[in-house]
Amino acid sequence: MLRLVPFLAILVLVGPVAAGLAGAALPAFGYLPALGGTAFSLDPFRAVFAAPGIWTSIGLSLGVGLTSTAIAFLAVVLFVAGWQATRVFTVLTQMLSPLLAMPHAAAAFGLAFLIAPSGWLVRLASPWATGIARPPDLLIVNDPLGLAIVAGLALKEIPFLFLMTLAALPQTDARRLTEVTASFGYGRTAGWIVAVLPRLYPQIRLPIFAVIAFASSVVDVALILGPTTPAPLAVRLVTWMNDPDLAMRFQASAGALVQLATTACALLIWIAGERFLGRLAGPHLASGRRHANDGPLRAASAGVMVLVVIAVALGIVVLAVWSFAGYWRFPDALPGATTLANWARQVPGIFGPLETTVVIGIAATVIALALSLGALENEKRRGRVAGSRALTLLYLPLIVPQIAFLFGLQVLFIAAGLDATGAALVLSHLVFVMPYVFLSLADPWRAFDERYATVAKGLGSSPTGIFWRVRLPMLIPAVLTAAAVGFAVSVGQYLPTLLIGAGRWPTVTTEAVALAAGGDRRVIGVYALLQMVLPFLGFAVATLVPLLLFSRRRGLAA
Amino acid sequence: MTERSASGLVLENVRISLKGRILVDLSLGVAPGRVATVMGPSGSGKSTLLAYVGGFLEPAFTAEGTVLLNGTDITRLAAHRRHVGILFQDDLLFPHLSVAGNLAFALPERVRGRAARRQRVEDALIEIGLEAHGERDPATLSGGQRARVALMRVLLSEPHALLLDEPFSKLDATLRAQIRDLVFAKARERELPVLLVTHDPADAEAAGNHVVSLSSP
Incomplete structure (x- = not known):
C-alpha cells in the first residue's frame, strides 16, 4: 500500500x-467534436492574434512577470546580503513571515485602497500637505504600464522569496563564508554576493521560476490592480473562456497555449539573464574590488523591506476601516461614522x-x-x-x-x-x-x-x-x-x-x-x-x- | 575466540562493506551476562556492526554473515522482532511522553490491563530510584536520571541482548562510572549478552576486557 x-x-x-494541457491543445488546433470541431486547423490561433491589442497584452504579461520577479529577487538578495545575522534581520524575519499567509487578492486590495487617487495615502496627506479637496484625476491603480500590479505582486513575492532563501541558507555555510570575505576586506553585501549567492542560487531557482510563472499569468491580482485596455493576456483568456459563445472556446484554448509560450518565454529571458550576469561576474570577481562602503545600499535594502511590511500592514488596516466605515468624506483621514451595517x-x-x-x-x-x-x-x-x-x-x-x-x-x-x-x-x-x-x-x-x-x-x-x-x-x-x-x-x-x-x-x-x-x-x-x-x-x-x-x-x- | 554455545549472542563470519570496501569482518561470541567491547577509530565501522546486529543497517551497506541469539538465527528478522535493545549516547527519551509514558511504551503487549501495566511501570521506577517521577516531563530530569530512565525503558521491553553505542560518552566523569556499573549490573542480573561500542578504555576495563579491535578505515 x-x-x-x-x-x-x-x-x-x-x-x-x-x-x-492536452485538453487545451486539441481545441487549440480546432479539434473538439462536442462543439463541431472535427478538423485540425490554425484558425483558433489566427483568432487569438487578430484580437485587438493582443501583443500589448502579451507584452504586459512578460513585462509584469519579469519586472516584479526581478524587483523581488533584488530586494531579497540585497537585504539578506546586507543584514544576515543581525538583529534587524531577526526582527524583519518575524514581520515578513506572516505576510506569506496573506492571500494575493487581499494584499492587492489593501494596496489599491492605499495608493488609489482617493486612497488612504492621499487622504492622510490632504488637504494639509497636498492642498487638494478632490481626488486627483490620475490613473494610479490599473495604470496602462502595469506599475500598480508590479508593486502588488512584488509585495507578495518578496516575503515568498525571502522565506525560500531563509530555508536554503543553513546549507550554504553563509556565516563562515562571509567571515572569510570580511577578513579580506570585502563589504558585507559584496562579500555575501561573491561567496554565498553562487551556492544559494541553485536552491532558490525553482521557487524563482514559480514566481515568474505565477506573475506572468496571474488573474486575480491583475483584475484588481492591472491595466484594463488592454489587460494582461491571462485576464483576456478568462473573458474568452467565459464567453457565452461556445465557439470562443477554440480561441480560448489557443490563447492558453499562447500563455504557456509567453511564460516559457519569460523563463527563457530570465535564464538568459542568469547566463549574462554569470559571465559578467567572472571578470568582476577577479578585479578584487571590495565595495567596502555599502552603508547606503544596506540602508536602502532594509528600507525596502520595512516599506513592504508597512504597506501590507496599512493595507490590512484600511480594509478593516472601510469594512466598518459609514459616511466617509474625501479627504477626511477617517470615516465620519463607523457602523456594523456593512457586515x-x-x-x-x-x-x-x-x-x-x-x-x-x-x-x-x-x-x-x-x-x-x-x-x-x-x-x-x-x-x-x-x-x-x-x-x-x-x-x-x-x-x-x-x-x-x-x-x-x-x-x-x-x-x-x-x-x-x-x-x-x-x-x-x-x-x-x-x-x-x-x-x-x-x-x-x-x-x-x-x-x-x-x-x-x-x-x-x-x-x-x-x-x-x-x-x-x-x-x-x-x-x-x-x-x-x-x-x-x-x-x-x-x-x-x-x-x-x-x-x-x-x-x-x-x-x-x-x-x-x-x-x-x-x-x-x-x-x-x-x-x-x-x-x-x-x-x-x-x-x-x-x-x-x-x-x-x-x-x-x- | 568464538565461543560456540546455544545461549548468548553469536556473530558468525559477519562481513560488512560499503561500496566494495570492507569495514567489518569478524566472528564473535558473547555469553549471557557478559560484555564484548568493540573498539576502533572513528569510521572503522563500530556503529555499523551494531546496526547489522540490531537490524537497522542502511541499505547502502552490503552485509553477510549470521547473527544467532540464544541459538535462533535472527539475521533476516525485522528489527522490531529481534528482541535486541539499544542505548545511544543520547538518552532519546520520547519528548512527547511522560517518564511513565516512556516506560509503558516499552512494556510488552503481553502485560495486560491498565492496573497491571501501571504497577510494572511503578516497580520499574522504584528499581531506578525514581518513584513519584512518573508524571514528570523527561526534559525536566537531570542527566543521570534520564540515563536511568533510558536504561529501564530498554530493560522493560525484555530484550534478549543489549547493544550499547557509546552510551556513557556524554555523561560527566563521576556519573559515567555510576551509570556504567548500573548498566552492567542490570545486564548481568538479567543474563543479557551485551555488545558495547566505545572509545573509552575505562569502559572496556569495567566491562571485563573482552575487547575486539576494528582496524582503521
Whole structure:
C-alpha cells in the first residue's frame, strides 16, 4: 500500500497538468467534436492574434512577470546580503513571515485602497500637505504600464522569496563564508554576493521560476490592480473562456497555449539573464574590488523591506476601516461614522461562500497531508530521499501557468460529466496545495533524528507503530504548520474555483475578486478581510494546538 | 575466540562493506551476562556492526554473515522482532511522553490491563530510584536520571541482548562510572549478552576486557 503513495502523489501533481494541457491543445488546433470541431486547423490561433491589442497584452504579461520577479529577487538578495545575522534581520524575519499567509487578492486590495487617487495615502496627506479637496484625476491603480500590479505582486513575492532563501541558507555555510570575505576586506553585501549567492542560487531557482510563472499569468491580482485596455493576456483568456459563445472556446484554448509560450518565454529571458550576469561576474570577481562602503545600499535594502511590511500592514488596516466605515468624506483621514451595517448586510449571503472556502480548503489539505506523509514515510522505510528530478515534478504545477492547463482540465471534466462537482474542485485545489504541503513538511520530516525510531524498534515497535506513536506525535507542530500552509494556499485560489467550479462554488476569494469591478469599498473591505482572516486562523490553530498539547513537554517546545 | 554455545549472542563470519570496501569482518561470541567491547577509530565501522546486529543497517551497506541469539538465527528478522535493545549516547527519551509514558511504551503487549501495566511501570521506577517521577516531563530530569530512565525503558521491553553505542560518552566523569556499573549490573542480573561500542578504555576495563579491535578505515 505505502509503496503506491509516491506514485499517487506524482499522479496528483502531473496528471491534471498533463491532462489539462492536452485538453487545451486539441481545441487549440480546432479539434473538439462536442462543439463541431472535427478538423485540425490554425484558425483558433489566427483568432487569438487578430484580437485587438493582443501583443500589448502579451507584452504586459512578460513585462509584469519579469519586472516584479526581478524587483523581488533584488530586494531579497540585497537585504539578506546586507543584514544576515543581525538583529534587524531577526526582527524583519518575524514581520515578513506572516505576510506569506496573506492571500494575493487581499494584499492587492489593501494596496489599491492605499495608493488609489482617493486612497488612504492621499487622504492622510490632504488637504494639509497636498492642498487638494478632490481626488486627483490620475490613473494610479490599473495604470496602462502595469506599475500598480508590479508593486502588488512584488509585495507578495518578496516575503515568498525571502522565506525560500531563509530555508536554503543553513546549507550554504553563509556565516563562515562571509567571515572569510570580511577578513579580506570585502563589504558585507559584496562579500555575501561573491561567496554565498553562487551556492544559494541553485536552491532558490525553482521557487524563482514559480514566481515568474505565477506573475506572468496571474488573474486575480491583475483584475484588481492591472491595466484594463488592454489587460494582461491571462485576464483576456478568462473573458474568452467565459464567453457565452461556445465557439470562443477554440480561441480560448489557443490563447492558453499562447500563455504557456509567453511564460516559457519569460523563463527563457530570465535564464538568459542568469547566463549574462554569470559571465559578467567572472571578470568582476577577479578585479578584487571590495565595495567596502555599502552603508547606503544596506540602508536602502532594509528600507525596502520595512516599506513592504508597512504597506501590507496599512493595507490590512484600511480594509478593516472601510469594512466598518459609514459616511466617509474625501479627504477626511477617517470615516465620519463607523457602523456594523456593512457586515450586517453581507452576513446572510456570506455563509455559503465561507463554508465552501473552509470545506474545500480542509478537504484538499487533508488529502495533501495524507499523500505527503505517506510519501515521506515510504522514503524513510526504503532509506532513500527523492532526487532533484522528483523535486522538479513537485514544482510542475507551479511553473506551468495555472490558466494554461485549468481550462483544458475544465474541458475534460465537462466531457466526463464531472464539471462543477465538489470532487473536481477539491482535486483542482489539491494540485496547488500538494506542492506547498509537501515542501513545508519534507524538511522537518527528513531532519527527524532517526535514532528515536531505532530505539523504538529495539523496544519492539513495528514500523507502523513507530509512525503513529513516535514520529507523527513528535512532528505534530510541523504537520500542523504544513496544514496551515496548505489551507492558506487553498483559500487564496481564484482561478481553479472560477473555472473548475464553473461559478457554482463561490468562495470568499471569488466573491471578493468579483467585487473588484464594482468598486464598493465597504463590501470589498468585508470580503477581503474575511479572505485574510481565514489563513491567519489556520496559522493560529497550528501555533496554539502544539502549545496546548505539549504544555508540559519542554523537549518539544523548540 | 568464538565461543560456540546455544545461549548468548553469536556473530558468525559477519562481513560488512560499503561500496566494495570492507569495514567489518569478524566472528564473535558473547555469553549471557557478559560484555564484548568493540573498539576502533572513528569510521572503522563500530556503529555499523551494531546496526547489522540490531537490524537497522542502511541499505547502502552490503552485509553477510549470521547473527544467532540464544541459538535462533535472527539475521533476516525485522528489527522490531529481534528482541535486541539499544542505548545511544543520547538518552532519546520520547519528548512527547511522560517518564511513565516512556516506560509503558516499552512494556510488552503481553502485560495486560491498565492496573497491571501501571504497577510494572511503578516497580520499574522504584528499581531506578525514581518513584513519584512518573508524571514528570523527561526534559525536566537531570542527566543521570534520564540515563536511568533510558536504561529501564530498554530493560522493560525484555530484550534478549543489549547493544550499547557509546552510551556513557556524554555523561560527566563521576556519573559515567555510576551509570556504567548500573548498566552492567542490570545486564548481568538479567543474563543479557551485551555488545558495547566505545572509545573509552575505562569502559572496556569495567566491562571485563573482552575487547575486539576494528582496524582503521
